[in-house]
Amino acid sequence: MNQVLRKRLARDLKSNFGRYLALTMLIALGIYMIVGIVGMSEVVLQGTENQKSVTFVEDGQFSVFLPLSEKEIAELSENNTVIESMFYTDLQAADGSKLRMMKNRKQIDLIQLDEGRLAETNGECVLEKRYAAVHALHCGDTVTAAGTEFTITGIGSTPDYDQPIAAFSDVAVESSHFGLIFVTESQYQQIRDTTSQKAEEYVYAYRLGDGMTSDKLKQKIKDFDFDYTKVNDKYFRQTIDEILDKKKEMQDGIRDLYSGSQELSDGLAELENYGTDLKDAADQLFDAYLKQAESTLAALGKDITLTKENYAQELDKAVEELDYRSLRELKEALDGVKAFADGIGEYKDGVGEAYSGSQELSDGVGELKKETNKLLDEIFEIDIDNLISFITAEDNIRIAAAAGDVIMNKNVGLIAGLVVLVLFTYVISVFVIHQIEKEAPVIGALYSLGVKKKDLLLHYITLPVVIAFAGGLIGMIIGFSPAGIDTLASSTYDYYSVPHFAMVYPAYLFIYSLILPPVISGIVNTIVINKKLSQTALSLIKNEQKASSYRQVNLKSKNFIRVFQIRQMLREYRSAAAVIAGMMVCMLLSDISLDCAVMCQAVKTDNLADTHYEYMYLYKYPEDTAPRNAETAYLETLSIPCFDYTLDVSVMGLNPNSRYFEARPAKSKNKVVINNSLHERFKLNPGDTFTLNDATGDMNYTFTVDAIAQYSVGFAVFMDIDSMRELFGQEEDYFNAAYSDTALDIDEGRLYAVTTKADIEKSAGVFVDMMLPMVITLLSISLLIFCVVMYLMMGVMIDRSASGISLMKIFGYRPNEIRKLYLNGNTLIIALGALICIPVSKMIMDALYPSFIANVACGMNIRFPWYLYLGIYGVVMIGYFVINFLLIGKINKITPAEVLKNRE
Amino acid sequence: MFLEVNNIKKSYGSDASYIQVLKGVTTSVRQGQMCVIQGTSGSGKSTLLNCIGGLDTMDSGSVKIDGKEIFGLSPAALSDYRRDYLGFIFQFYNLVPNLTVRENIQVCQYLTGNPLDLEDLLETLGLTEHQNKFPAQLSGGQQQRCAIARALIKNPRLLLCDEPTGALDSKTSRDILILLEKVNQTYGTTMLIVTHNNSIKNMVHKVIIIKDGLIKQDYENSALIPAAELEDL
Structure with a gap:
């Protein structure tokens, strides 16, 4: 029996050749896209991997x-x-x-x-x-x-x-x-x-x-x-010398201080010695005066031994006794000499103390010198070694860049392919259901003759499975052909400097193309058809339609045409759902390309608009003084993780009231102003915190967003320059970037790079040209898929209503009235569907889009202008009206004879 | 005469598959008459009805409704002819499955500027309580009554009925025939009923019997039997 039934398949295929061809091509288109995108990714990924052993890629x-x-x-x-x-x-x-x-x-x-x-x-x-x-x-x-x-x-x-x-x-x-x-x-x-x-x-x-x-x-x-x-680089040597000079200056200063303290100590030691001599001399003088006084007293008949302690008393006694003026004068002289000798003694003691003090001072300065030298060695530890930079292959953005770029394509392609396949097989199922409903009496008759459901199930899923397989095969062949992978790979070859990689044929893509479509088609159609074939033989013969399947809705409208249209929409909900689903998929596809186009254009426009300087100079060896007519700044490059990638963030220390940047950061080491690119990509808002990493120093810096400033060039964080210098341990007045409106006279040897506004404009525009072919391709494919799905599904709606249309013609309905009843209701579906699908798909794609550009450090301005939404809506409606126009021919072909066939 | 059919010839196919279904049929029907066209399967009775209804083109001949010739009219003109003059009732009702009874009737109400009163029609045909049901929820008789109401709502000049009781049991058939009889008496609607049921010819004013594409008998009933008394339906 199955052999006999199989003949039907060929006849069905022949009689509906156009429709099945369209379905096959639809699946082929989807598979072509998937094989092309994923296959291209595999070619690049495997090619890059294979290249490693051929070219001995560096580590x-x-x-x-x-x-x-x-x-x-x-x-x-x-x-x-x-x-x-x-x-x-x-x-x-x-x-x-x-x-x-x-x-x-x-x-x-x-x-x-x-x-x-x-x-x-x-x-x-x-x-x-x-x-x-x-x-x-x-x-x-x-x-x-x-x-x-x-x-x-x-x-x-x-x-x-x-x-x-x-x-x-x-x-x-x-x-x-x-x-x-x-x-x-x-x-x-x-x-x-x-x-x-x-x-x-x-x-x-x-x-x-x-x-x-x-x-x-x-x-x-x-x-x-x-x-x-x-080192040949004079500026390098100069920088080191300057640093070492500063150290030497401080060391010299301390050494001078130490020498000075030592000289002081030596000087005081000498002074102390002289003081001793002076004291001795003073004592001798006093003794001499004492001797003279003794002689005078002896001459006066007083034989007294005078000492320092008794002279005053003895002489006073002698003066009293003898009333000799010379004795009085002698005593006064002795008093004076004694006072002098005592004074010398005190002076000597004082010098001695000063000397001890100076010795302590000298020792202290010696300690200071030792410790200061140690400290200077620590602070000025330049750790001068020969290494300028060290970068592993994993961190080198020049290496395996093409592979890094396509890896996301592979994942997205596989998931998108699955969605597209499910959609297309659902579209096929709508046809099959329609077929079954048309043949319900025949199926009922077969059941009553003893045919099993599984035989019919197998029969009815055969054609969808075959179509899916054929579509998958065609799509795979075209995908693997030069028109497929090579064409899609051209954007990689036109940007990256990579050899033309050998074609690869990953086994899973064969499975994806040849097995997945028929399997998904078989599963989806089995689920959908099984229910239809599960009716009893009698109900199939009678072609009973359950009232509930027409959504018993009480319609209150007095407008008959409107009521009819609504009833028609409710009846054809399955086809309408397929059209809406198709619309959603196409919207998602077109949003990928439109988001890309809008973003690239925004990068080009905004980067230029936000660059207010004409020249930017990045120093390798900064100067002490700022160049004339330039605004200086301090730049550090940190990084931020983004999915599996690490992206650069420029931390910029600005002077107050910068004339080239809008940002006005507060004086704070952790409150910063971020640029709009960071805000857009990472959804950072004032009050949020985020962490940047300094890979070279292996340090993390956590900042709090204070404000957002418009500056679209890459990722940027703005700080007050003084706060930034403090945070990164730089000196006052340190700067390593200069911005100006005119060219500055800076020795090239001091600079890493000079970037002009024209350079920024050129590099910003690169992406627009690079992505344009992909944008156009995706837009075209999505429009084609949408139109084909819409045509097929609305065609099914008309087929299912052939009897009703025929009846209307019998009753005398005019062509435009029939169109109103059977086609114009779809206008509402499409119009409402588009109103929902356009913003919803945009929301979904906006949520997914950051993962598509994870390896690019740029903003993500993917806001559509209002007229773009209108444009998309307009394109959808125009597409619909074109399809509508084409379907009028289909309606016109239905004759009153359709109804007349329905008789014994 | 209200309906004049003159020497209609109709054939299908070509060469080996050529078949002449109507070989020159001539008849006429007065206004207000109920007329049966009877014959065996393949006799050409449905073809004759389709030609009169403008659903099929004649090879030659003439069909005039109230003096209006329809032979040679364009498809658009034929559509207007059906819209303005005719009502149709089919063997398998052909109701729109996703419209309620009321809405099915409104399908034809929309076509005329001067329809009959819908509520009265529903009442007359016993459909008032079923007016919000879908065809799948109705019995065969109820569906046929809905089809009759749909055909009558625009007060057609000529009602064409193609095996109106063909799908119904005898009791229901009788009910439908009684209804048609009532409609004819109430509204004076001229009716052409194609059937292979022999009994129906006894209730109508005129009988046309076709065989092999030619009218074999064409006579008026002198004694009508009411539909309620018909036997062997």
């Missing part, structure tokens, strides 16, 4: 002030760790763009050639592929840089410049302004020796050996002896 890289010695390299290379120099010099090309010149690689981050060969002699180079593409350069062409003409022998890429940005602080790839060339060692050296170029950057890449870790390697480098005086 990390570090840059140093002075090239490592052979001995140092040998020490680092223990345990099979591989170290290779990746020195580079930036040259200016003839068109003003920058070309980073490097030597051919030997062991790490090998060049992968798309075409040609490596440079073998002077005058040859391999050009980085994105730069070559943008400048329309090929093998055999020449490129001039630093006055040297290079013949391009090869075009390729390297894994350490997967995202070919000049500096880690660059937000976007700009291959029109930056590229890489790889030359022979001798060519490299020749250019270094014979032309005046910027300083060479001493970068080394490493691959870890047995038991070695990045941390251990880093420590080894830091432990190497380092003579900073040999």
Whole structure:
């Protein structure tokens, strides 16, 4: 019997070929999208992974002030760790763009050639592929840089410049302004020796050996002896000297103080000695006067021995007795000399005490000197080692950037695919139900003849399963074809500098394409059909329709047309639900692309509008005094986690009433003003706290949002500059950034980078151009899906109402009246549905969108202007009216004969 | 004559599948008459009804309703003709399943500027208590009465009934026939009833018997038997 029934399938397929073809194509479109998006992601992910073993991707890289010695390299290379120099010099090309010149690689981050060969002699180079593409350069062409003409022998890429940005602080790839060339060692050296170029950057890449870790390697480098005086960078040496000078100044001061205290002590020691002599002399003088007094007394017949203690008494007695004026004068003289000798004695004692004190002072200053030196050593511990920077491959945004970008696509694609598949299989089920209802009497007759439900169930799900399989197969084939993965991958290849990865055919995508659609179709249709086929044979023969299935709603309207339309809508709720579900899915798809377009445009517009300066100078070696006509600031870069990524946040210390930034941060070390980008992405509001991380110092900083300021360029936190200096332990007046309206005269050697407003405008606009193809593709696909689903479902509504339409024609209803009854009711469904779906889908997508851009440090202004909502609504309604117009033909084809068939 | 049918010919198919269903049918019906068109399956009776109702085009011939010729009218004009002149009753009722009884009747009420009173019609046809029910909740007789009400609401000049009792049991059939009789007497509606039931011809004014695409008998009943007394329905 099943064999016989199978013949029906072919005939049904033939008679409804257009409809089934549309369904197949719908599924194929969905699978194509999924295979394309997910497949492309897998190609990039697996390709990047495979590339690691082919190109020997580095485990990390570090840059140093002075090239490592052979001995140092040998020490680092223990345990099979591989170290290779990746020195580079930036040259200016003839068109003003920058070309980073490097030597051919030997062991790490090998060049992968798309075409040609490596440079073998002077005058040859391999050009980085994105730069070559943008400048329309090929093998055999020449490129001039630093006055040297290079013949391009090869075009390729390297894994350490997967995202070919000049500096880690660059937000976007700009291959029109930056590229890489790889030359022979001798060519490299020749250019270094014979032309005046910027300083060479001493970068080394490493691959870890047995038991070695990045941390251990880093420590080894830091432990190497380092003579900073040999560093070529005069500003570096100057900075160190300035720091050391300050230390030396303080040390000299303390040393002088110590010397002074010692001299004082010595001086007082000498003075003490002299005091002793003076005292002795004074005593001798007194004794001499005493002797004279004794002689005088002896001459007067008084034989008295005079001492210091008795002279006064004896002389007073003698004066009284003898009334000799000389004796009186002698006594007065003795008193005077005694007073003098006593005074000398006191002076001597005083000097002695001063000397002891000065000794204590000297000892104290000696202690002070010792401790101060220790303290100065601590404070001024520059810990000068040779390491400028150390970055592991995981933290290097240039490495595996393409893979990092697509990983979200893979997850989103799989989930979106599931949703789309369920929708399409539900659409198929609506057809099948309609078919069953049409054939209900036949099915009832078969049941009464003994046919089992499972046979019919199998029969009715066969076609949906076959259609789903066919759609999946077609979609998979197109998806894996150049029109699929390659086309979708073009946005990756047009942005990142990666080799053309080999196609991969992940097994799960085959399952997803070939097994999931028919399985989901089988399950959905089984569930839906099973109920229909579970009626009794008699009720099927009679084609009984339960009254409750028409939603017994008491309609009070006196307008017959309105009542009819509502009844029709209630009857066709299943098809209407499919249309609304289709609308929602299409809205979500189009919201992805519109959110992207709006965001990219906002980045472009807002970044420029919020940049009030013309020039921004970032110092490597800050000056003491601010340049004239410039506003200085203090910048630190911290980071904030975002899903699985870590994004940079610029912490900016501003002077009061900055003329270039709107923010007015309070004087506080933890109350900050955040920019609108941070507010939008992380939903931070005044009063909220958040934590930023300083990876280099391994410290966390927690801040409280005080206010939000408009400044769209990346993520920014604004602080009062003094508070920031205090927080980060910098001196008063320290600054490392300057903003101005005119170009400043700052020595280039002091600077990390100079960014102009024009640079910001260029980099902000990159995303608009890059994302435009994807935006258009997604919008087109979503509109197509919507129109097809709407056409199919509204077609089903008409098919199901064929008998009623035929009856109306018999009664004399005119075509426009029939349209009013059977089509115009859908206008209400679509209009209301769109009013609900547009904002709801926007809300859902706005909630999901941050996860789509988790790896990009930018704001998320995805607010639609009011006219965009109107535009979307307009497009939906126009689409509906177009479909409506097409369906009029379907109605016109229904003849009164439909009803007349219904007779014995 | 109210209805004049003159030498209608109608065929289907071509070449090997060509079949001439009506081979030149001529008849007429006066206004207010109930007329039965009887014949076996395949005799052409339904085809004749469809041609008169403007649902099928004739190959040749003439059909005039109250002097209005319908042969050669465009589909839009035929639609207007059905709207302005005709009412239809079908064997399997053909009620709109998702409209109530009242709403089903309103389907045709909408078409005319001068309908009969809906409440009166519901009362006359015994449908007042069922007016808010859906067809699935009604018996066969009730559904057919609803169909009759739908056809009558616009006060048609000519009521075309295609096997109106074909799906009903004898008792219900009798009730429907009594109703049709009452309608004819009350509203003077001219009726054409296609049936293969032999008994019905006894209650009508005129009998047309078709066989093999030609009218075999065409006569007026001199003695009508009321529907309530018909036997062997």
